[in-house]
Amino acid sequence: MEVKMDPLFLALSYFRRRKLQQCSDICTKILQDNPYDQDSSILISEAAWSLKTRALTEMVYIDEIEVDQEGIAEMMLDESSIAQVARPGTSLRLPGTSHGTGPTPAVRPMTQSGRPITGFVRPSTQSGRPGTMEQAIKTPRTASTARPVTSASGRFIRLGTASMLTNPEGPYINLSRLNMAKYSQKPQLSRTLFEYIFHHENDVKNALDLAAQATEHAQFKDWWWKVQLGKCYYRLGLYREAEKQFRSALNHKEVVDTYLYLAKVYQRLDQPITALNLFKQGLDHFPGEVTLLTGIARIHEEMNNISSATEYYKDVLKQDNTHVEAIACIGSNHFYTDQPEIALRFYRRLLQMGVYNCQLYNNLGLCCFYAQQYDMTLSSFERAQALVANDEEQADVWYNIGHVAVGIGDLTLAYQCFKLALTNNNDHAEAYNNLAVLELRKGRIEQSKAFLQTAASLAPHMYEPHFNLSILSEKIGDLQGSYTAAQKSENSFPEHVDTQQLLKQLRQHFSVL
Secondary structure, three states, X not given: OOOOOOHHHHHHHHHHOOOHHHHHHHHHHHHXXXXXXXXXXHHHHHHHHHHHHHHHHHHXXXXXXXXXXXXXXXXXXXXXXXXXXXXXOOOOOOOOOOOOOOOOOOOOOEOOOOOEOOOOOOOOOOOOOXXXXXXXXXXXXXXXXXXXXXXXXHHHHHHHHHHHHHOOOOOOOOHHHOOHHHHHOOHHHHXXXXXXXXXXXXXXXXXXXXXXXXXXXXXXXXXXXXXXXXXXXXXXXXXXXXXHHHXXXXXXXXXXXXXXXXXXXXXXXXXXXXXXXXXXXXXXXXXXXXXXXXXXXXXXXXOOOHHHHHHHHHHHHHHOOOOHHHHHHHHHHHHHOOOXXXXXXXXHHHHHOOOOOHHHHHHHHHHHHHOOOHHHHHHHXXXXXXXXXXXXXXXXXXXXXXXXXXXXXXXXXXXXXXXXXXXXXXXXXXXXXXXXXXXXXXXXXXXXHHHHHHHHHHOOOOHHHHHHHHHHHHHOOOXXXXXXXXXXXXXHOOOOHHHHHHHHHHHHHHXXX
């Protein structure tokens, strides 16, 4: 005789094993089979209802701490700025706020916001504050797409509509008919219901209403509900109200997540120094906490204080020697400070840990080339080509192979590689710039000028196309064009000595005229 497992325990077992759809189906069947007119059935129904709510939430759950993107609306229409001209070293929005320890654009490429390219792609590394709406529309906001994020709320709206697919008959819970006051007084149900409304349905207004009533029912002493209120206020853009709730929650109970949420608020308010102090305060209560150390390192990196960032990433590795972000960022820093052999050790460590993607082999190939291990260089790039996931990655691999070709003096191969990079990604400004130099060597001045103008329009934050265009214009006698391009180069990289000398020569020409 076969003994069947109790359906509710089976559903709970599925939930623990992350088989969420099976868990949801069993809970639905339990709810259909159990009438609401018996006390025992009510308890079973409540348990099944709560479990199904949690399963549906887990299907679309995204960690609020890590994922955070600023859309064009949030950047260009931001009213929370305190000082329009911040002091150097106190703002994330002001490029060039380094403490003198950051690499120059001549050594390490910069993003449009004026920060050095990081060793690890995460939300906000591609971002920054574009000066004009045109730049904001051109700038890719994420690592995976070249389109700007129109608004931070766009992702949440898509999540809300995608979650409807989990139940073809429509929403599982009809929020408009829900008695929030009744549920807020049931602690065992209200928390799962809040997470369902907030993550699955993406109805921040109703979630805020439930959280406010539950906080009131708990006599304003429950730290968890205060954190949820803060999350709702943050999602609605009410950062000061969110700050009050998170601060109040910390007074009740010290929790790492609350420190991270509060630091996120301060970063959105462009107060990195306050965020750093908060992280350090958190480290007093939670010594060696990896997420807090990583938060400090990220802020230092965003403020172009690379040496401090590297120190904190090393502290992260002392606590967790498998932390991919810390290993990648330290490796990247060693590469850009002329230590490719040491960078190679860090990237090899990532390979040993099982990280196996195009970007890693791309970096390994470059490290091998600059460390003069030529036998490994091309095999690494071949692996990178085999693991390419999209056209942008393909273009980057071909661009780097082109660099290797320039290094060994094979300019024909370099020309073909840069052309292939542009075939895969027509907006690759660096490839246009390098092609222009090769075209100029062949004596094709007009073609070279066209490529440089294209590169300058695609990446106005890069100084190389502007400087090259300035030199080319000066050689063909277009002094005014040369002066304009040199000024743009100086704006992108004020410490560039060659640009300053060129501007000095042009000013002397103009004074003679």
